[in-house]
Amino acid sequence: MIQSIWKMKKVLAILLALSTLSFIVYLTIGRKNVGSIHKYTSTDDLYVKEKTKLLKNDLQEAATKIQELEEKLEILETRIPKKYPEVKFLNYLKKKRILVTGGAGFVGSHLVDNLMLQGHEVIVVDNFFTGRKRNVEQWIGHENFELIHHDIVNPLFIEVDEIYHLASPASPPHYMQNPVKTIKTNTLGTINMLGLARRVNAKVLIASTSEVYGDPDIHPQPETYWGHVNPIGPRACYDEGKRVAETLTYAYAKQENMQVRVARIFNTYGPRMHMNDGRVVSNFILQALQNEVITVYGSGEQTRSFQYVSDLVDGLVALMESNYTLPVNLGNPVEHTINEFATIIKQLVGGHSTIKNVAEVEDDPQRRRPDISRAKNILNWEPKVSLNVGLQKTVNYFRKELKRFKHSHNKSSNFL
Ligand SMILES: O=C(O)[C@H]1O[C@H](OP(=O)(O)OP(=O)(O)OC[C@H]2O[C@@H](n3ccc(=O)[nH]c3=O)[C@H](O)[C@@H]2O)[C@H](O)[C@@H](O)[C@@H]1O
Incomplete structure (x- = not known):
């Protein structure tokens, strides 16, 4: 044809x-x-x-x-039939209707791929604040897939078996851009999703974050640690927002006898991160690819542990499938200082960028590394993708994104 x-x-x-x-x-x-x-x-x-x-x-x-x-x-x-990735066939007993809020975002879209390939019906709800249609375009038109442009701050009435509630900006510059909206998404949005789960009797997984531990004074951070958070600082809209989201989740679970899951997600990277994401992985890679100065905020002695997105998705699915209700850390325990990380990226990308220490960020957590004993014991999960392999894939992705950006930029300037 x-x-x-x-x-x-x-x-x-x-x-x-x-x-x-x-x-x-x-x-x-x-x-x-x-x-x-x-x-x-x-x-x-x-x-x-x-x-x-x-x-x-x-x-x-x-x-x-x-x-x-x-x-x-x-x-x-x-009318030409689109070629979709091959999905498994599931009979009606095994096939679930799954809602993914924030499903057009970086993590959400990878989760959607996983669930679609398993053969489930997936409904993505996104307000496209940081999500992009491009992240899920491979499924648009597929009989098992539905994309709804909706802001979960408003109630949603659909029938589903499971809800992965991921909707929220996660990058500090994004969530700080409109702090009130970030709080609303994590509080009102979470209430709406918990309300929906209660109404239709669905299992619900809430995406929480390592930021609930704030600037931790226990290292590494186990789930039993209560955290060290500044309730009025610039990050509070997000970390306190997520803490309330967790509180709401357990209040609903107790009061309404619901099935809930809470994932505390640590720093995650990979393809489909936004070019303007502003987090350290995308910033450093883009700077190195363009021979620009690699900007280390503060002394660079603060640490992070980076997990590749496919590991996180495996963890999220395993957690949803388990019958464990308390919070579970999902992250890679291999820890690096930001200075080391800048050097790793520079060596991997090549080029002639210099590394420069610039002004520090207010309330920047100084040490972060997950204790993943719980995930290992209960979910039999641990990260598989090494930093080198994951970063290489991410560098390739950003290289393509830059080409694409330059191409469309040239085209639009020709047009003008
Ligand atoms: O990546 C994630 O998944 C996490 O990212 C953020 O947490 P944060 O660790 O502050 O993320 P980044 O903005 O990537 O910062 C990491 C470290 O690198 C530093 N950084 C960042 C960007 C940059 O250009 N240079 C730089 O030195 C930051 O100051 C910070 O110390 C979010 O707050 C978390 O919710 C999220 O889970």
Whole structure:
């Protein structure tokens, strides 16, 4: 079908070219001939004018027809079946209807891929504040997939078996950009999702964060640690927002006898991170790829532990499938200072960026590393992807993104 459409397109292009050519030939050779055979008269001139007019009309008619045909072709093209990744077949007993809030975001979209490939029906709800349609475009039109543009701060009425509640900006510059909205998403949004889960009797997993531990004074951080959070600092909208989300979850679970899961997610990276994400992984990689200065905030002696996104997704699915209700840390326990991390990225990318220490960030947690004993014991889960392998995939992704950005930037400036 695709080939025949291409053939039709070629034929149309040839037709258009031929008719234009014949018109030009007529105007040049035809006119000259008229002049060479006959003596030039005003009758000839009239004849040529009349003929030109007729040909112009013919050409106009042909152009209209071609346009009509092109429109028909466009409609036909939309009917060409899209090639989707192959999904498992599940019978109606095993197939679940799963809602993923924030499913067009970085982590959400990878989770959606996993659930779709397993053969489930997936409904993505996203307000596209930090999520992008592009992250889930591979599934658009698939019979098991649905994309809803909706802000979960408002209630949602659908029937589902499970809810992965991931909707919230997660990058510090993003969540600090509109702190009130971040709090609303994590409080009102969470109430709406817990309310929905209660109404339809669905299992619900809440994406919490390592930030509930604040700037920790216990290291590494086990789930039993209560945290060290500044309730009025610049990060409070997010870390206190997530703490309330956890409190709400356990209040609903107790009062309404619901099945809940809480994942405390540590720093995660991978393809589909936004170019303007502002977190350390994307910043350093983009800076290194463009030979710009790699900006280390503060002394660079603060630490983080980075997990690759596919490991996190495996952990989220395992947690949902378990019958464990208390919070579970999901993160990679391999810890690095930010200075070390800058050097790792610089070496991996190459180029001639320099590493520079710039102003520190207020309330920046100084040490962060998950204690993952609980996830290991209960879910039999631990990260599999090494930093080198994960970073290489992420660097490749950002390299492509930069090319794509430059290409579309050039195109739009040509257009202007
Ligand atoms: O990546 C994540 O998943 C986590 O990211 C953030 O937490 P944070 O650790 O502050 O994330 P980054 O902004 O990536 O910062 C990590 C460290 O790198 C530093 N950094 C960041 C960006 C930069 O250009 N340079 C730089 O030195 C920061 O100051 C911080 O010490 C979010 O708050 C968490 O919710 C989220 O789980």
